[in-house]
Amino acid sequence: MDVAQLTTNVLTIRSAEQADRWAVGKLMQRCDIFGPAEQRCVDEMFCETWTTPRPDNYCWLIAWRHDQPLGFACYGPESLAQNTWDLFWICVAPEARGRGVGHALLTQAEQRARQEGGRLMVIYTASTPAYAPARRLYERCGFICVATVPDYYANGDHLHIYWKRL
Amino acid sequence: MDVAQLTTNVLTIRSAEQADRWAVGKLMQRCDIFGPAEQRCVDEMFCETWTTPRPDNYCWLIAWRHDQPLGFACYGPESLAQNTWDLFWICVAPEARGRGVGHALLTQAEQRARQEGGRLMVIYTASTPAYAPARRLYERCGFICVATVPDYYANGDHLHIYWKRL
Numbered sequence: 005m006d007v008a009q010l011t012t013n014v015l016t017i018r019s020a021e022q023a024d025r026w027a028v029g030k031l032m033q034r035c036d037i038f039g040p041a042e043q044r045c046v047d048e049m050f051c052e053t054w055t056t057p058r059p060d061n062y063c064w065l066i067a068w069r070h071d072q073p074l075g076f077a078c079y080g081p082e083s084l085a086q087n088t089w090d091l092f093w094i095c096v097a098p099e100a101r102g103r104g105v106g107h108a109l110l111t112q113a114e115q116r117a118r119q120e121g122g123r124l125m126v127i128y129t130a131s132t133p134a135y136a137p138a139r140r141l142y143e144r145c146g147f148i149c150v151a152t153v154p155d156y157y158a159n160g161d162h163l164h165i166y167w168k169r170l
Numbered sequence: 171m172d173v174a175q176l177t178t179n180v181l182t183i184r185s186a187e188q189a190d191r192w193a194v195g196k197l198m199q200r201c202d203i204f205g206p207a208e209q210r211c212v213d214e215m216f217c218e219t220w221t222t223p224r225p226d227n228y229c230w231l232i233a234w235r236h237d238q239p240l241g242f243a244c245y246g247p248e249s250l251a252q253n254t255w256d257l258f259w260i261c262v263a264p265e266a267r268g269r270g271v272g273h274a275l276l277t278q279a280e281q282r283a284r285q286e287g288g289r290l291m292v293i294y295t296a297s298t299p300a301y302a303p304a305r306r307l308y309e310r311c312g313f314i315c316v317a318t319v320p321d322y323y324a325n326g327d328h329l330h331i332y333w334k335r336l
Contacts, residue, residue, distance in 0.1 A: 041250060084207060086324040124321060151317035153331055155290060158252040165319055 015105065017112050020064035020076065022054045027066060027073035031095050037134050038095070046093055049078060059083070062092065065112055067105050074100040077109040079117060079125070087123035089170070094138065106141045114145070118170040125170055131162040142166045181271065183278050186230035186242065188220045193232060193239035197261050203300050204261070212259055215244060225249070228258065231278055233271050240266040243275040245283060245291070253289035255336070260304065272307045280311070284336040291336055297328035308332045 020028065028050055032043045053062045060083035067075040075096035082088045091113060096105045114125055127142055129135050131152070139149075147166035156163035186194065194216055198209045219228045226249040233241040241262035248254045257279060262271045280291055293308055295301050297318070305315075313332035322329035 045250060084211060085322055085329075088322055123325075126319060126322070151319050151331065153292060153317050153333060156251055156254055156292070159289075163251075165317065167319060 014069050015074070015108060016068045017065055017108055018068075020050075020066040024064070024066055024073075024076075025050055028064070028076050031073055031076055031097055034097060035095050036098060037138075046078070046095075049092070063113070063116065065109055065116075067096075067109055069100070073097070075105045075109055077113050079113045081117075081120070081122070087121050089117040089120075089122045089125045091125060091127045094141075101137065106138075107145060110141065110145050114168070114170055122170045125168050127166040129164050129166065130157050131164055132157075139164065139166075180235050181240070181274060182234045183231055183274055184234075186216075186232040190230070190232055190239075190242075191216055194230070194242050197239055197242055197263055200263055201261050202264060203304075212244070212261075215258070229279070229282065231275055231282075233262075233275055235266070239263070241271045241275055243279050245279045247283075247286070247288070253287050255283040255286075255288045255291045257291060257293045260307075267303065272304075273311060276307065276311050280334070280336055288336045291334050293332040295330050295332065296323050297330055298323075305330065305332075 025047070029043070029047055032038055032046050038046075049062055050064065053064065060081045062078055062080045065077045066073060075094070077091065077095075078093040079089055079091045082090055091110065094106055094109055096109075114122075117125055125147075127147060129138055129142070145168070147168045149164050150167040151165040153163040153165075155161070191213070195209070195213055198204055198212050204212075215228055216230065219230065226247045228244055228246045231243045231245075232239060241260070243257065243261075244259040245255055245257045248256055257276065260272055260275055262275075280288075283291055291313075293313060295304055295308070311334070313334045315330050316333040317331040319329040319331075321327065
């Protein structure tokens with residue numbers, strides 16, 4: 005049970021626990037945006053969080069409505085930068101989109117990073133249409149696209165870097 | 171012994187082996203640019219390369235003159251991008267600077283990435299004066315600064331992203 009648990013209406017956001025691996029995996033599988041490579045990557049990061057904890061450990065938030073996992077976020081500090089935090093992943097179940105779950109997860113991640121001394125948060129994302137709802141979410145939360153790396157993910161698929169002072 | 175070893179004049183560049191950990195560590199310690207956090211990070215990445223090899227494993231090149239290590243480079247593919255390679259680290263011993271060691275290491279890293287199907291190479295670096303020689307090296311090798319993330323490393327210390335098609 006997370007002390008800093010946030011419950012709004014019937015949405016509960018709390019830190020993920022090791023036992024939430026199945027919920028995170030299920031959310032990734034059900035998500036229409038991420039493929040098998042992303043699913044493996046998230047699972048590896050989730051497991052590493054508990055098997056090999058580090059000073060710059062990954063932080064995980066999970067959103068529930070009743071007993072249904074609706075989304076998760078993974079964020080953490082950049083070890084070689086001063087108080088710069090990354091949002092690595094954010095994922096919302098298809099049926100729960102447009103209801104503020106992503107906004108609540110990202111706002112909560114920002115708030116927790118700020119409490120830990122976070123100065124900046126950055127988000128690396130793709131330029132393709134599939135990521136347009138994610139980019140709109142970042143902009144609604146006050147993030148600015150400050151940099152673009154052309155053709156980073158593939159030819160025609162650029163890396164956008166979103167940025168916000170905490 | 172590396173089959174694709176490159177020897178120019180008396181400079182030899184070859185893939186690093188596990189036993190080269192001491193040489194890489196010594197180069198990092200003697201380097202006036204990197205601090206203890208960077209030294210730890212490089213050592214962890216070097217050890218992981220052999221203890222937990224992955225499909226997107228780190229690649230290491232080391233430059234020797236006679237029995238003296240003069241520099242190393244660490245590069246590898248980005249697992250979530252198509253044929254995009256990162257140069258993670260490049261380090262040249264203080265007494266060997268300005269003699270083409272960095273240029274030879276970077277050129278060799280590019281060539282090997284290209285042989286593995288590499289399409290792009292990117293380099294993340296800092297905007298501070300200490301990194302000016304590194305930025306000049308990247309530019310001499312044909313890299314372009316395509317993006318800047320303000321205050322990324324610290325207030326006033328920006329992240330520059332250098333980029334080259336392979």
